[in-house]
Amino acid sequence: MSKLGIPTVKIAKARGAAEKIAGDIQLHIDRRTTVSVERAVLRLYGVDGATDEGAPLVNVVVDQVLHSGRLGLGISYWLANGISCYQLSPQELAENIAAGKIDLVKTPIQDEGAIREEIDKLAKDGLAKITAKRAEREELLARLAQGTEPLLYVIVATGNIYEDVIQAQSAARQGADIVAVIRTTGQSLLDFVPYGATTEGFGGTYATQENFRIMRQGLDEVGEEMGKYIRLTNYASGLCMPEIAAMGAMERLDVMLNDAMYGIIFRDINMQRTFVDQYFSRMINGFAGIIINTGEDNYLTTADAFEAAHTVTASQFINEQLAVKSGMKRSQVALGHAFELNPELENSFVYELAQALLARELFPEAPLKYMPPTKYMTGNIFQGHVQDCLFNVASVMTGQSLHLLGMMTEAIHTPHIADRYLALENAAYVFRAMKDLAGEITFKEDGMIHQRANQVLDNAIALLEEVAELGLMEAISKGMFADISRSSGGGKGLAGVVFKEPGYYNPFMEAMKEGR
Amino acid sequence: MQVDLTRIKPYGDTLNDGAVQLSFTLPVEHSVEAVEAARQLAGKMGFLEPQVTYSKSIGTGFSFFVVYGKANQTVDFTGIKVEKVAVMVMEKKEVEYFIKENFSRPVNVVGACIESDAHTVGIDAIMNMKGFNGHKGLESYKGINAYNLGSQVSCEELVARAMEVKADAILVSQVVTQKDIHVQNLTKLIEIMEAEGIRDEVVLVVGGPRIDHQLAQELGYDAGFGPGTYAEHVASYIVQELKQRGGLR
Numbered sequence: 097m098s099k100l101g102i103p104t105v106k107i108a109k110a111r112g113a114a115e116k117i118a119g120d121i122q123l124h125i126d127r128r129t130t131v132s133v134e135r136a137v138l139r140l141y142g143v144d145g146a147t148d149e150g151a152p153l154v155n156v157v158v159d160q161v162l163h164s165g166r167l168g169l170g171i172s173y174w175l176a177n178g179i180s181c182y183q184l185s186p187q188e189l190a191e192n193i194a195a196g197k198i199d200l201v202k203t204p205i206q207d208e209g210a211i212r213e214e215i216d217k218l219a220k221d222g223l224a225k226i227t228a229k230r231a232e233r234e235e236l237l238a239r240l241a242q243g244t245e246p247l248l249y250v251i252v253a254t255g256n257i258y259e260d261v262i263q264a265q266s267a268a269r270q271g272a273d274i275v276a277v278i279r280t281t282g283q284s285l286l287d288f289v290p291y292g293a294t295t296e297g298f299g300g301t302y303a304t305q306e307n308f309r310i311m312r313q314g315l316d317e318v319g320e321e322m323g324k325y326i327r328l329t330n331y332a333s334g335l336c337m338p339e340i341a342a343m344g345a346m347e348r349l350d351v352m353l354n355d356a357m358y359g360i361i362f363r364d365i366n367m368q369r370t371f372v373d374q375y376f377s378r379m380i381n382g383f384a385g386i387i388i389n390t391g392e393d394n395y396l397t398t399a400d401a402f403e404a405a406h407t408v409t410a411s412q413f414i415n416e417q418l419a420v421k422s423g424m425k426r427s428q429v430a431l432g433h434a435f436e437l438n439p440e441l442e443n444s445f446v447y448e449l450a451q452a453l454l455a456r457e458l459f460p461e462a463p464l465k466y467m468p469p470t471k472y473m474t475g476n477i478f479q480g481h482v483q484d485c486l487f488n489v490a491s492v493m494t495g496q497s498l499h500l501l502g503m504m505t506e507a508i509h510t511p512h513i514a515d516r517y518l519a520l521e522n523a524a525y526v527f528r529a530m531k532d533l534a535g536e537i538t539f540k541e542d543g544m545i546h547q548r549a550n551q552v553l554d555n556a557i558a559l560l561e562e563v564a565e566l567g568l569m570e571a572i573s574k575g576m577f578a579d580i581s582r583s584s585g586g587g588k589g590l591a592g593v594v595f596k597e598p599g600y601y602n603p604f605m606e607a608m609k610e611g612r
Numbered sequence: 613m614q615v616d617l618t619r620i621k622p623y624g625d626t627l628n629d630g631a632v633q634l635s636f637t638l639p640v641e642h643s644v645e646a647v648e649a650a651r652q653l654a655g656k657m658g659f660l661e662p663q664v665t666y667s668k669s670i671g672t673g674f675s676f677f678v679v680y681g682k683a684n685q686t687v688d689f690t691g692i693k694v695e696k697v698a699v700m701v702m703e704k705k706e707v708e709y710f711i712k713e714n715f716s717r718p719v720n721v722v723g724a725c726i727e728s729d730a731h732t733v734g735i736d737a738i739m740n741m742k743g744f745n746g747h748k749g750l751e752s753y754k755g756i757n758a759y760n761l762g763s764q765v766s767c768e769e770l771v772a773r774a775m776e777v778k779a780d781a782i783l784v785s786q787v788v789t790q791k792d793i794h795v796q797n798l799t800k801l802i803e804i805m806e807a808e809g810i811r812d813e814v815v816l817v818v819g820g821p822r823i824d825h826q827l828a829q830e831l832g833y834d835a836g837f838g839p840g841t842y843a844e845h846v847a848s849y850i851v852q853e854l855k856q857r858g859g860l861r
Binding site: 255265266267268269270280281282284285296298299362363364397398399400438440470471474475507508509510512513514517579580 | 673676
């Protein structure tokens with residue numbers, strides 16, 4: 097039963113509008129592919145490594161076909177044709193292409209049936225790799241304990257992956273359930289994924305397959321020591337969403353940041369590109385049993401959290417519907433929101449409660465990701481610790497799932513080891529002390545909390561209906577999200593979007609759609 | 613209570629008691645020896661009567677401490693000099709009036725988070741319509757054309773845009789300061805502006821949570837703004853500085 101007095105008809109109305117929005121975008125997605133989608137396919141086929149100049153082989157191969165104007169058929173076709181012709185492995189073929197010895201598009205076309213057979217064989221191996229990792233996770237979860245919700249989620253961000261492992265293991269021993277490795281600033285705009293271990297990043301490390309592997313191993317070690325599975329998070333965002341999702345699937349990440357609109361709005365990545373990329377990346381995440389975190393909290397760092405609350409709710413509905421279209425289960429979609437109201441605002445905590453509970457009621461199956469205060473953190477660590485404490489209270493009172501721990505040193509530096517300890521201690525105390533409080537409380541009918549939640553939902557419905565009418569791309573270009581306007585032809589990465597030719601084939605997409 | 617301004621020290625509950633609290637982590641297992649090490653370390657930092665009031669193991673190989681001590685040093689407050697942005701802060705309306713009175717055209721202001729920095733919270737707080745904490749941003753000012761280029765703008769792109777819109781002032785935000793990346797970025801911008809010959813044609817301002825005026829000046833910027841800065845501070849500085857330089861070009 098609703099604790100907020102929200103009529104189900106209202107929720108259906110919001111979801112219906114979001115479904116229409118996602119459906120319209122799907123028409124755009126279905127007709128296109130991107131360089132990053134095709135590179136992800138190559139990664140799943142096992143193409144790995146980079147040239148001496150540092151260009152990943154997957155980029156070299158895809159760019160060759162792109163520049164010949166034939167990527168619209170899908171990289172699988174050209175790769176499988178090359179394999180049939182030269183009898184090489186995907187890796188050997190890629191190395192020959194990088195050496196300038198083979199041009200895929202100029203390779204004599206082999207028998208269509210043989211090509212198709214080759215593709216399906218390659219894809220079967222790729223899918224098996226992901227399935228094996230998923231099974232490995234299920235086995236570990238069955239054997240080891242795991243945290244209870246709200247799961248305590250911390251970040252590590254030393255810029256050195258080996259140092260990150262030390263910090264992550266320490267956090268796990270202090271009670272952290274999920275560790276996110278912060279990505280170095282700037283990776284989102286790289287149209288390739290770097291290789292190797294990062295030892296000197298700025299405020300984070302690169303999302304590389306090697307870094308994923310190193311941290312996975314570190315968390316597995318501490319997990320065995322403690323008899324508890326520690327989840328690993330990284331970022332499938334930016335210009336390489338599908339590729340990073342593929343890497344995450346192969347290295348058994350558990351959670352990935354993956355927002356359908358974040359790159360467009362906050363990183364000025366071209367929207368035509370991102371909508372196609374997010375679709376395939378979520379498909380991979382879904383198939384790999386990975387939970388995705390969406391980025392609605394970011395709306396509140398630019399816009400005012402009180403006035404813009406409904407944009408968070410609207411975006412949650414859109415992210416949910418787009419994820420469902422990618423074949424994700426609702427229980428894999430950790431919709432985001434945040435505790436970002438101005439502490440100077442009277443009753444700010446009351447409104448935070450209303451908003452957090454609204455998200456919980458609108459998306460009952462979603463493992464909601466709740467973000468701590470950042471915007472109004474000042475460097476006064478003592479006040480900051482109190483703000484984080486209230487955030488912890490709001491989380492346990494509203495049944496949040498992934499609880500990103502607030503650091504009292506937010507706005508000063510990336511967390512020191514003791515900051516994480518103090519934050520974990522704070523949250524553990526609040527969650528223990530207030531464990532069953534929520535079940536004891538009902539909110540006054542037509543009181544402030546009911547009114548606020550209903551108002552936010554009404555505004556979200558109005559926004560969703562307007563967006564559904566205009567189309568999502570047009571709405572974004574009008575600046576309807578976060579007051580930031582992006583045009584469909586602007587931003588970075590449009591050159592990497594290609595219309596599919598008749599006969600386009602992506603075996604992973606087909607298999608994942610069917611959940612094979 | 614008579615404070616000797618030539619010799620000030622921290623105040624706990626009695627003048628000149630020098631009371632200081634600090635906390636830190638040592639990379640050793642928690643033990644009585646670790647606590648003693650923390651106490652001795654505080655002593656070596658110069659604190660008198662150091663006391664470890666709390667200690668705890670924070671995972672294998674790390675211990676956390678809260679320590680109190682008494683400062684043994686004083687500072688001559690009468691001799692302190694700090695570089696500050698010399699500006700009379702005006703309200704938004706006053707800035708708008710100032711522009712109308714002193715300049716014949718709107719003031720063009722271009723802002724960005726440069727290079728790898730993706731954190732727009734600062735530049736948005738100063739430039740975007742809504743501003744921050746009830747203080748409207750530069751976009752809302754009559755007489756100011758504000759161009760917020762957003763995050764991860766290369767220095768080259770920022771300079772090109774500034775020349776294109778005939779910027780009178782450039783605002784640079786740097787939030788990420790790990791390993792002094794901001795110093796590298798800010799230096800690069802100056803070098804490019806000098807190469808393009810536009811360094812002296814604009815008022816160049818930098819802001820961020822770890823930025824102060826002194827650092828800004830050392831790096832060759834006209835002004836630096838730190839925490840607690842609102843749009844009216846920056847706007848007041850820009851228009852007064854432009855007037856002092858003889859108006860708009």
